Amino acid sequence: MSETTYDLPDGRLFVGGKWETGSGAEIVSTFSHDGSENRRLSGASVEDGLRAIARAKAAQSDPAWLDLLPHQRARYLARIADGIEANVDRISYIQTRDTGKTRTETTALAMSAAGTFRYFAAVLETADEDLTARRGDCLTLSVHEPIGLVGAITPWNSPIASDAQKVAPALAAGNAVLLKPSSWSPLVSLELARIIEEAGLPEGLFSVLPGSGREIGNLLVEHPDIGRISFTGGTETGRRIGEQAGRKLMPLSLELGGKSPTIVFSDADMDQAIAGVLFGIFSSSGQSCIAGSRLFVAREIYDTFVARLVEATEKLVVGSPFEAATQVAPLVTFEHREAVEAYIALAREEGGRVLTGGERPEGDAYAQGAYLKPTIIEGLTNDSRTCREEIFGPVLVVLPFEDEADVIAQSNDNDYGLACGIWTKDFARAWRLARAIDAGTVWINTYKQFSISTPFGGDGASGIGREKGRQGMRVYQRQKAIYHGLGDGPLPWARLS
Ligand code: NAD
Numbered sequence: 001m002s003e004t005t006y007d008l009p010d011g012r013l014f015v016g017g018k019w020e021t022g023s024g025a026e027i028v029s030t031f032s033h034d035g036s037e038n039r040r041l042s043g044a045s046v047e048d049g050l051r052a053i054a055r056a057k058a059a060q061s062d063p064a065w066l067d068l069l070p071h072q073r074a075r076y077l078a079r080i081a082d083g084i085e086a087n088v089d090r091i092s093y094i095q096t097r098d099t100g101k102t103r104t105e106t107t108a109l110a111m112s113a114a115g116t117f118r119y120f121a122a123v124l125e126t127a128d129e130d131l132t133a134r135r136g137d138c139l140t141l142s143v144h145e146p147i148g149l150v151g152a153i154t155p156w157n158s159p160i161a162s163d164a165q166k167v168a169p170a171l172a173a174g175n176a177v178l179l180k181p182s183s184w185s186p187l188v189s190l191e192l193a194r195i196i197e198e199a200g201l202p203e204g205l206f207s208v209l210p211g212s213g214r215e216i217g218n219l220l221v222e223h224p225d226i227g228r229i230s231f232t233g234g235t236e237t238g239r240r241i242g243e244q245a246g247r248k249l250m251p252l253s254l255e256l257g258g259k260s261p262t263i264v265f266s267d268a269d270m271d272q273a274i275a276g277v278l279f280g281i282f283s284s285s286g287q288s289c290i291a292g293s294r295l296f297v298a299r300e301i302y303d304t305f306v307a308r309l310v311e312a313t314e315k316l317v318v319g320s321p322f323e324a325a326t327q328v329a330p331l332v333t334f335e336h337r338e339a340v341e342a343y344i345a346l347a348r349e350e351g352g353r354v355l356t357g358g359e360r361p362e363g364d365a366y367a368q369g370a371y372l373k374p375t376i377i378e379g380l381t382n383d384s385r386t387c388r389e390e391i392f393g394p395v396l397v398v399l400p401f402e403d404e405a406d407v408i409a410q411s412n413d414n415d416y417g418l419a420c421g422i423w424t425k426d427f428a429r430a431w432r433l434a435r436a437i438d439a440g441t442v443w444i445n446t447y448k449q450f451s452i453s454t455p456f457g458g459d460g461a462s463g464i465g466r467e468k469g470r471q472g473m474r475v476y477q478r479q480k481a482i483y484h485g486l487g488d489g490p491l492p493w494a495r496l497s
Contacts, residue, residue, distance in 0.1 A: 006090045008097065011041030013210065014193035015048050016055025017203030022048055024211045027183045032100035032330040032370040033320050039187060043211035049178075049219045052207040056149050056176035057225055059204025066146075066174065070124050077121035077172055079199035084114035084164075084192075091191055095160055098185040100330045100370065102321045105284060106160075112450070113164035113192075116468075119452045120168040123473050139484040144477040146174030147227040147251075151220030153213070153241075154189070155233040156182035156332055157287045157392075162255075163189050165467050166230040167196075167206070173476035176205040178226070180217050182233075184332055186210030213237065221245065228252060228476060232289075235390070235416075235461045242464070253465030253475060255289070255457060257390040258418030261411040262292035262447070263401070263433065266301045268423035272445060273305070274312050277396075280421055280447040282316060282374045285328055286394035287336075289462075290419040292447055294387060295398045296407050302400045306378065309398075310356045313374050318361050320369075328394060330369040337370040340393030344375060347386040347397070353379040357394070382410045390416070404429065408436045417459035421447045440466070 012019040024045035029038040044052075059065060065073075084091065091113075092106040099106070130142040152166035159181055170177045181189035193208040209216050217237075220226050221244045231241050232255040245252040262280055264273045280292030297305050321329040331337045337360075344358050357375030360366065374394045380386050387397050401407035411420065420439040424430050434442040440458045443449060450456070455469035465475065490496045 004089060004093070006093045008039050008094055009187050009190040009194065011039050012190075013041075013044055013048060014190060014197070014206065014208040015044070016052040016207050017059070017197070017205070018055075020048065022211070024048060024215065027186055027210055029098055029185070029187055030333065031097050032333055033322070034368040035334070038097045041186065041210070043183065043186075044180075044209035044216050045211070046215055046219055049209055049211075049216050052178055052209060053149065053223055053225055055204035056178055056207060059202055060146070060148055060176035062202070065202050065205060068174075070127065073172065073174065074121040074124045076199060076201050077117045077124065077168060080168075080196055080201070081114045081117035081121065083195035083199050084110060084117065087191070087195060088114070091160055091188060094191050095185070095188040096321045098159070098187045099156060099332050100321055101284060102326050102329045104324070109158050109161040112452070113160045116161070116164040116452050117168045120172040120473055123169075123470050124172040127470070127473065137485065137487040139486060141482040141484070143480050143482060144173075144474060145480055147476055147478055148175060149226050150175045150177050150476060151226045151229045152177055152179045153217050153220065153229065153231045153233065154179065154181050156184035157284065157289070159185045159188045160192060162232045163192055165472075166232075167192070169467075169473040170230070170476045171201070171205065172473045175476055178207045178209060178220055180209050180211065180213075180220060183210055183212065217241075222248070224248075226250070230467075231255065238463060251475075253457070253467065254463040255465075255467060256418075256461060256463040257392070257416060258289050258291065258458065258462050259294055259388065259390050259414050259416045260290055260292050260419040260421070260439065261294045261296055261414075261437070262421035263296045263407050263411065263423065264298065264301070264305060265424035265426070265429070266298040267425045269425065269445075270305065270308065273423040274309055276421060276423060276445070276447045277309060278312055278316065281396045282313070282328055282394050283448065285331055285372070287332060287392055288448070290441065290448060291392075292419070292421050293391060293396060294382075294411075294414075295396055296401045296410060297398060299400045299402055306355070306376075306398055310376055313356050313376060316374055318371060318373065319365065328374055330371045331393060332370070334370045336393070337372055340372060340391055340395060343386060343389070343391045343393070343395060344377070347377045347380060347384075347395075350384045350386055351379055352377040352384075352386060352397070355398075382413055388414060404433065408433065412436075412438045415461035418462035419443070
């Protein structure tokens with residue numbers, strides 16, 4: 001793995017295309033491997049946000065942007081994709097410092113961000129308008145127009161990828177975008193701003209405004225000039241934003257949390273299932289919305305499977321995100337580790353037995369970092385809080401199931417509906433379950449695989465709407481119907497003749 005180090009962004013904000021020192025509350029980005037400070041910066045204040053909105057409005061309505069033809073707008077997205085690709089190692093380094101995630105993972109996230117911009121350049125170039133079926137003496141068309149200003153609010157766990165999933169389709173659709181990243185991971189989004197500026201996007205169309213959710217996030221949601229919010233984050237925050245958007249009658253998408261079931265049947269390939277379960281929950285140290293955090297194992301193989309799973313978990317390499325061998329890196333912050341530890345304590349109170357992990361790893365290598373051992377807990381019921389709530393850490397709960405009906409009922413007995421994993425060699429059963437489980441994404445004999453062409457999102461407490469795919473650009477546009485009259489004479493109702 002690369003030993004190269006890079007300069008971190010200098011901490012200035014990207015306010016409507018200008019690099020400015022923020023005038024809001026201080027933000028401290030830290031490296032959770034050793035607690036060292038990455039950068040101390042002044043976040044955006046409401047005044048900074050208002051300036052960004054005014055510049056975005058002017059830039060978005062300027063014919064230099066608004067009148068661009070699709071293939072001309074697509075060129076900017078392709079140039080941004082090139083810029084990300086040329087800077088993958090730098091972006092990966094910054095994001096690893098910002099979030100504590102392994103270099104392997106942040107490299108993949110940076111590559112996926114480049115792919116997202118390239119994909120939406122292609123979507124834009126190949127999108128057609130519709131000439132709809134005539135029902136009278138008119139030519140009837142359905143056309144798409146930009147919304148105007150889009151507010152993108154993102155969490156800390158995969159910033160460059162979640163930023164790209166909003167910024168690329170929203171720009172492709174002809175909007176200006178104001179991005180508010182999490183205060184725990186402000187740096188990589190500022191690096192994206194540098195790349196977008198270098199790609200020559202007209203000034204004002206893009207802003208990066210790290211700052212408090214209650215101030216800057218709230219400003220974007222409430223401001224009358226913002227026509228759509230695309231939010232990824234926790235369910236409670238999403239609910240609040242949804243209520244505000246409802247009052248404003250503003251469309252929005254909410255990508256929220258999860259408590260995704262993984263189901264292992266007795267005919268599954270054991271090695272594949274164990275590897276898939278481990279990857280599903282312990283990669284990203286479990287800090288992933290789609291983490292397979294509730295494991296259901298068929299009763300007849302429960303003891304054998306769980307014993308092998310525990311053995312394999314104890315072999316996972318916990319360590320520095322800069323070490324190539326590391327599989328489980330530290331959590332994003334010390335504060336977040338405490339929140340996860342509180343859930344392990346709750347699981348014990350609820351009668352759970354910790355089969356492995358449940359504590360911080362010992363040794364000098366871990367002493368300064370926000371490390372936590374991969375943890376497996378059994379003995380809980382599906383209605384316990386530990387099984388119902390999102391923990392967002394390396395904590396797996398394991399439960400047995402009796403048959404197909406039982407596992408469908410248990411899987412669906414949860415407020416979330418984000419993802420599901422099914423491990424079986426029985427094709428027909430896999431299909432039945434895939435259709436019966438309430439989840440936006442189902443993986444069969446695999447887990448955590450993604451394609452930008454495939455729409456992604458959750459149901460229930462996991463959110464509203466879908467990102468990615470060809471329709472991913474259309475949600476950032478307004479549809480307009482145009483009826484062009486073809487008749488020679490006046491409309492008959494007026495009886496002019
Ligand atoms: P969070 O809800 O605390 O914060 C997300 C973003 O919202 C941050 O930028 C935050 O500053 C902002 N925010 C907070 N309060 C706000 C308010 N009142 N108004 C406007 N904005 C506000 O979430 P987090 O802890 O940063 O991220 C973890 C959560 O994100 C987990 O629940 C995880 O499952 C979820 N997530 C979901 C997906 C998905 O695609 N479904 C992907 C990644 C993460």
